[in-house]
Amino acid sequence: MTGVLVRRSNQTLLEVNFVACQLFALATAFWFRIYLHPGKTSPQVRHAFATILGIYFVIFCFGWYSVHLFVLVLLCYGVMVTASVSNVHRYSFYVAMGYLTICHISRIYIFHYGILTTDFSGPLMIVTQKITSLAFQVHDGLGRRAEDLSAEQHRLAIKVKPSLLEYLSYLLNFMSVVAGPCNNFKDYVAFIEGRHIHMKLLEVNWKQEGFHGLPEPSPNGAVIRKLYIALGSLFFFLTLTKSFPITCLGDDWFVHQANFPTRLCYLYIVMQAAKPKYYFAWTLADAVNNAAGFGFSGVDKNGNFHWDLLSNLNIWKIEIILENLKTPVVEGLSKPGKGKAKVSSGFFLNEAVCYERVPWYPTVLTFVLSALWHGVYPGYYFTFLTGVPVTLAARVIRTNYRHYFLSSKPLKLIYDVVTWAVTQLAVSYTAAPFVMLAVEPTISLYKSMYFYLHIVSLLILLFLPIKPQAHTQKQPQSLNSVHKKKAD
Numbered sequence: 001m002t003g004v005l006v007r008r009s010n011q012t013l014l015e016v017n018f019v020a021c022q023l024f025a026l027a028t029a030f031w032f033r034i035y036l037h038p039g040k041t042s043p044q045v046r047h048a049f050a051t052i053l054g055i056y057f058v059i060f061c062f063g064w065y066s067v068h069l070f071v072l073v074l075l076c077y078g079v080m081v082t083a084s085v086s087n088v089h090r091y092s093f094y095v096a097m098g099y100l101t102i103c104h105i106s107r108i109y110i111f112h113y114g115i116l117t118t119d120f121s122g123p124l125m126i127v128t129q130k131i132t133s134l135a136f137q138v139h140d141g142l143g144r145r146a147e148d149l150s151a152e153q154h155r156l157a158i159k160v161k162p163s164l165l166e167y168l169s170y171l172l173n174f175m176s177v178v179a180g181p182c183n184n185f186k187d188y189v190a191f192i193e194g195r196h197i198h199m200k201l202l203e204v205n206w207k208q209e210g211f212h213g214l215p216e217p218s219p220n221g222a223v224i225r226k227l228y229i230a231l232g233s234l235f236f237f238l239t240l241t242k243s244f245p246i247t248c249l250g251d252d253w254f255v256h257q258a259n260f261p262t263r264l265c266y267l268y269i270v271m272q273a274a275k276p277k278y279y280f281a282w283t284l285a286d287a288v289n290n291a292a293g294f295g296f297s298g299v300d301k302n303g304n305f306h307w308d309l310l311s312n313l314n315i316w317k318i319e320i321i322l323e324n325l326k327t328p329v330v331e332g333l334s335k336p337g338k339g340k341a342k343v344s345s346g347f348f349l350n351e352a353v354c355y356e357r358v359p360w361y362p363t364v365l366t367f368v369l370s371a372l373w374h375g376v377y378p379g380y381y382f383t384f385l386t387g388v389p390v391t392l393a394a395r396v397i398r399t400n401y402r403h404y405f406l407s408s409k410p411l412k413l414i415y416d417v418v419t420w421a422v423t424q425l426a427v428s429y430t431a432a433p434f435v436m437l438a439v440e441p442t443i444s445l446y447k448s449m450y451f452y453l454h455i456v457s458l459l460i461l462l463f464l465p466i467k468p469q470a471h472t473q474k475q476p477q478s479l480n481s482v483h484k485k486k487a488d
Contacts, residue, residue, distance in 0.1 A: 014061070017060065017061045018061060018178065018179070018281075021057045021060060021061055021178055022178065022179065022281075022284050022285065022288060025053075025057065025174050025175060025178070025288045026223075026284070026287060026288050026291055028053065028174065029174075029175060029288050029289070029291035029292035030291050030292075032046075032049070032050070032292050032293075033219075033291065033292050033293040036049060037194075038192070038193060038194025039194065043189075043192050043193045044165065046192045047165050047166060047168075047169035047192055048165065048169075050169050050173035050174055050175065050192075051165070051168045051169045051172050051173060053173075053174035054172040054173045054174040054175075054177040055070075055172055056174075057174055057177060057178055058123060058172070058177055058178070061178060062120040062123070065120035066120065066123075068099075068103055068120060068124060069120070069123055069124055069127060069172075071099075072095075072096065072099050072100070072124065072127060072128070072131070073127060073131075073167075073168065073171050073172065075095055075099065076092055076095055076096055076131045076135075077164060077167050077168075079091045079092050079095055079135075080092065080134075080135065080138070080161060080162070080167065081161060084143075085138065085139060085142040085143035086139070086143045088135050088138055088139055088143070089132075089135045089136045089138070089139035089143075091135075092131055092132055092134075092135030093132045093135065093136075093353065096127075096128045096131045096132050097128065097132070097372065097373070099128075100121075100124055100125065100128045100373070101372065101376070103120075103121065103124055104121060104375040104376045105376050107120075107121065108375070108376060108377065121375065122178070122179065123177055123178060125373060125374070126176065126177070126179075126180045126181075126182060127171050127172075127177075128373065129180075129182040129373075130170060130171050130182055130183075130185075131171065132353050133182065133184065133185075133353060134158070134162070134167075134170070134185045136353055136357070137153075137156050137157055137158045137184070137185060137186070138158045138161060140153050140154075140156070140157040140158070141157035141158040141159045141160075142158070142159065142161075144157075150356065153356075155186075156184050156185075156186055158185060158186065162185065162189075166185075166189060169188075169192065170185050170188050170189070173188075175288050175289045175292050175294065176285065176288075176289060178285075179281050179282065179284070179285040180282070180285055181282070181285060181286065181289070181310050181311070183289075183294075183309075183310050187294075187309065188294070191292075191293065191294045196293070196294065196296060197216065197217060197293070197296045200296050200297060200298045200299075200309075201215070201298075201299065217296060217305040219290040219291060219293060219295070219296070219307050222287075222290050222295075222306075222307035222308075223287045223290050223291045223307075226283050226284070226286050226287040226290065227284075227287055229279070229283045230279075230280050230283040230284045230287065233276040233277070233279035233280035233283060234276070234280045236273075236276040237276035237277045237280060240272075240273045240276065241273045241274065241276055241277065243273070244269055244270045244273040245270075245273075246270060246274055246432075246435045246436055248266070248270055249266075249267065249270055249432065249436065249441065249445050250441045250444060250445070254266060254448065255444055255445075255448045256448075260449075260450070263448060263449060264425060264449075267425075267428050267429065267432065267445075267449070268424060268425060268428045270428075270432075271427070271428040271431060271432060271435070272428075274435050286310060286311050289310050290307045290310075294310065295307045295308070295309045295310040295311075296309060297309035353369070354366045354369050363388060363391060363392065364388050367384040367385065367387050367388050367391075368384065368385075370384050371383070371384040371385070374434075377437040377438070378433075378437070378438060378439045378442070379433035379434055379435070379436050379437040379438060379439075379442055380433070380434060380437075382433035382434075382442050383430055383431055383432075383433045383434040386429075386430050386433070386453070386454065387430050389454065389457040389458060389461060390426055390430055390453060390457045392457070392461060393456070393457035393458075393460040393461055394426075396460055396461060396464050396465075396466055396467075397460060397464070399466075399467040399468070400464055400465065400467060402415065426453060429449065429452075429453045430453070432445055433445075
């Protein structure tokens with residue numbers, strides 16, 4: 001009992017430290033944008049300040065565990081400067097993912113099984129995203145022909161290996177080292193050098209009467225809006241999440257007494273209640289980057305400025321609109337929605353490292369990589385391996401039946417509503433092990449649900465014809481992409 005109380009106390013302290021760091025980072029970000037503006041300060045000073053403060057945050061939050069972060073960063077910089085351009089992406093990936101996996105195993109199974117009191121894996125996971133993404137982009141810029149790259153790969157390709165200061169600043173800056181989000185090296189360097197916003201405005205051929213040059217959009221509105229969302233998420237976490245903890249799914253009433261429709265509804269409620277703490281952390285992290293002046297994504301057709309380049313998530317699209325109405329169910333577990341806000345864990349898995357690059361079985365490999373990146377809890381593997389047949393079955397349903405509902409708005413509305421409901425239930429079922437973590441409660445839950453989604457997905461794949469997906473726009477295809485579509 002004493003050990004449990006100590007772990008809870010330490011976990012609470014970690015959460016308090018996290019919030020304190022992020023609030024201090026938010027205040028510092030405003031100061032950074034105003035007083036260390038690129039027009040007043042050299043890039044070297046901005047890089048150095050962002051790095052030193054980020055290192056302090058990591059040490060403050062995680063103590064001596066932060067050594068793992070620094071060891072990984074220095075190891076991978078050694079790989080970056082010594083490896084050939086033809087292999088730099090492979091070696092960086094193996095070293096970063098290998099070190100991350102060793103840390104996952106040691107902190108859970110060797111030193112403590114369960115939720116570690118000092119969980120340093122979050123920053124380690126973010127740094128791993130950045131290290132591997134950067135290595136692949138260096139390989140694209142120095143080791144591949146331009147005609148073999150997709151448009152996005154060509155845009156992000158890096159022609160010169162980063163200096164040590166640039167590398168440390170990109171990986172350890174105070175804006176994203178604790179909670180992310182992952183971002184692209186070229187975007188980050190452009191932000192530090194003061195070219196970030198102007199580059200985005202030039203992309204849309206900005207013209208506005210009254211401006212002698214390009215305007216300097218203020219992020220204050222976006223920051224305030226995201227802080228409101230973060231506060232709302234915190235409120236729901238302190239109320240809804242506490243009322244419907246994930247442990248409810250193991251109660252005798254749920255497993256043995258409730259009927260199947262009740263279990264479906266209750267599972268959905270519990271999984272919805274598990275989301276606000278993630279929404280709070282990720283939205284606050286977005287606000288910190290925006291407050292520093294980073295994250296500008298462009299201008300819409302109405303002339304409104306947008307600051308969603310680095311967004312970890314869009315709650316409105318996830319909960320209400322659901323990109324999954326346009327893309328396969330639970331595809332969001334491994335692939336991001338298309339659009340401006342693409343830099344996230346989804347971008348790391350989809351375009352930077354795995355899905356768009358592997359020649360065979362990209363969906364399966366992306367789900368496996370996602371599970372490995374998250375850690376070694378069995379629940380992660382239940383979630384992502386369940387996601388494979390569910391995603392493939394959703395694609396089959398979409399390609400076979402969606403076109404029948406496009407002839408009129410009422411039919412399209414019916415299709416959207418039904419697929420929204422099905423998607424919500426499917427995501428709740430698929431993601432539950434991700435939160436439950438252990439084997440026993442996961443098996444108990446799925447047995448109580450009669451493994452219904454597994455069975456339905458397999459039946460769909462067995463008995464419905466698999467048709468190729470329709471694409472709204474033509475894109476250049478490499479040999480790899482052709483193989484990928486056939487295998488997927």
